[in-house]
Amino acid sequence: MLNYFRDIGLGIVTVLKSMGVAWRHLFTPSVTLQYPTQKWTMPERSRSKLFNKIEDCIGCGQCARVCPTNCITIQTEKRGKEEPEIFASDGTAIKLRTYVYDIDMTLCCYCALCTFGCPTHCLFMTGEYEYAVYDKVCHIYPFATEKQMISKTPKQQPAEKA
């Protein structure tokens, strides 16, 4: 019987104590951010959507090789000898024409391993995080420019063996 009332008493006392802590909290500034209207600034190392600056891409395929989820599809061919020499912005000669460079962001695991392997630092992760779409096909981002795709010389199909 005594224990019963002791329990009730202790319950009330400790709840009042915790209520004291909670009430004191009323006078502290709010930590909540009203998201769609207010936005936080992303840190510069922020890892979100991948972006490839295709003019600097030399088509080496390091990124596709290191990717653990194989989300980068890259297809290249040798540039013709008659074509003018072009260089990436850091001076590396671009010897391959990248006619397919697709990144499937639905597969991407945001590990950023591809960005560290890139020799010309043309592939990097931006801080953009709002890119939801209705169809997941829209998450395959092609980076190869139209010019690169059009000027692609048709490949000769290997003759089928009879």
Place this chain on the structure above:
Amino acid sequence: MEVDYSGDVMTLNMGPQHPSTHGVLRLELKTDGEIVADAIPHIGYLHRCFEKLAENIDYPGIIPFTDRMDYCAAMNMELGYVLAVEKLMGIQINNRVRCIRIIMAELNRIASHLIAAGTYGNDIGSFTPFLWCFRDRETILDLFEETCGARLLYNYNWIGGLMYDVKPGFEKKVIDFIDYFEPQVGNLNKLLSDNYIFVKRTAAVGILSPEVAINYGVTGPNLRGSGVKFDVRKDEPYLGYEEFDFDVPVGKGDYGPVGSCWDRYIVRIREVKESCKIIRQAVAKLTPGDVHESIPKRVKPPVGEVYMRTEAPRGELGYYIVSEGGVKPHRLKVKSPCFTVMSAFREVSRGSMIADVIAILGSFDIVLGEIDR
């Protein structure tokens, strides 16, 4: 525990979609009225073939997948893997890498224990501590985001080094956070731990005796809650943890028998304070250096096998790697702490009330991503 029950036994499925199972876990409860005669956990709903997948990816590429095992403490998950590969390859890391790794691991331990305490309060029926814990955890996640760019799945510990060096001013931010956070633990105690209703709800519930815990191979805070002083950081130090001064808190049975849900809960709260101590010492030991210094150009360990165990927030995490000299491991086996706890859960919950099953499950602090892998 022998249960003397009579009458009809009803089968009750709890989960896989249940707010208190912390993921996708199905518990098959055999109930006799209000008493649980047996609780059979059915796992595997979150199985992602991690171990098989790892055999087909090169060593650095596995690190993002280790993050996804225990997503509440990803730093500790990748730390164990990275240390295992380094042990296999014989890589020595410099002091800066070591100290940053310790700071990150302990910060993530705090974040993980905050989730454990917060969600446990939420399971029992107290919502305020949940929000308070998440507010403080947010500061830690901001520190991680600033350092490596990701908030939960970091890929920060690399084989032989780190992804980035910390930013200038990081040490001050960490110390500021610890200064702010240590009094908050006292507030959390007032709010939840010493709340008599909470104590009554958890103190005499779900007793895991030390013998049963050791027999089942339970590790981490769940074992220490039963009064067994075992911590891999103390008993088999890695990363130079032996240089740090910290205690290993154990459950003393302040309210009721040792090894109750409350003991397991309070061990986590006390561990958070110890982590704060370690972080302070690690920040003081931080020396300038290059974090990319010992990263190998090509990760190709020699033929051999290695087992490395580390203390993750949920217990002893072990990685067993068999290498055949290639760029991919021949076999990778993970000894996960939550998996062993899950087998002890059946023993503990037998004979308890249905409502107590939630309290017991919450006190074990399981993460299904790590159980199913």
